[in-house]
Amino acid sequence: MIEPNILHYTRIETVPGGGSKFADDSTSLTVRPVAVGTAPMATGELPSAQAVFVRSGEFDSTPHPAPARQWVVMIRGTIEVTTTAGEKRVFAPGDLLLVSDTEGLGHSTLALGSPPFEALFLPAPDHA
Template sequence: MTEALRFSRIVRTADGGSRFVDAELALTDRTVAAGVPAMAVAGMSAAATVTYLRSSQFDSEPHPAPMRQWVVMLRGVIEVTTSDGVRRRFGPGDLVHVEDTDGRGHITTGVGDAPFEALFVPTTGSRS
């Protein structure tokens, strides 16, 4: 059985801004270890060390991402505003692939109770 895991991309626009793009990772049932039932699995390429982040405040000025990376939300809720004015909220279990490494970037704001926790997974390539 093949399923899809939806995620959001934040990409740089031609005018130096940013916007969201909806995307999916194909999930395929696969046995990952002997004696373990098949699980839905998708590949996500990584280029370097994963960073764990905990912050009591996640409010920012407009900024480009420091590198292309997956942001995997673990705890708390953030709201990201791209330069075209679109806002999306991300909470535990949500995936965002941040690609706007130059230009005006985006704004990140913490929503609700802190702390906010996430994994930052640097990537290469155009999407995953």
């Protein structure tokens, strides 16, 4: 069930020893007018500096740390991410992931289904 004033997301983080793991997190949303003539909407900030659109026909990878702490907003395609702890999660359009395992062995990514994979990468500050 979707909670109207909470946005849930998954975070990948570095663990001692250089591995990675998933963590469930959330941020609060505030209901407010967004534009004249529209109903109030639940809004929240995802701190970021610059959005990057990514489209790839192949997205399979070997284990790697994230190039930067960043939000990944899934737009098209489905991926399976595996942490060094062996845990796997599947992310599809509409899912939100905070990738923060910028050191150590990182995680691996496997594309599921038909390409292309499309996502927005949004750099995230340390406090996000």
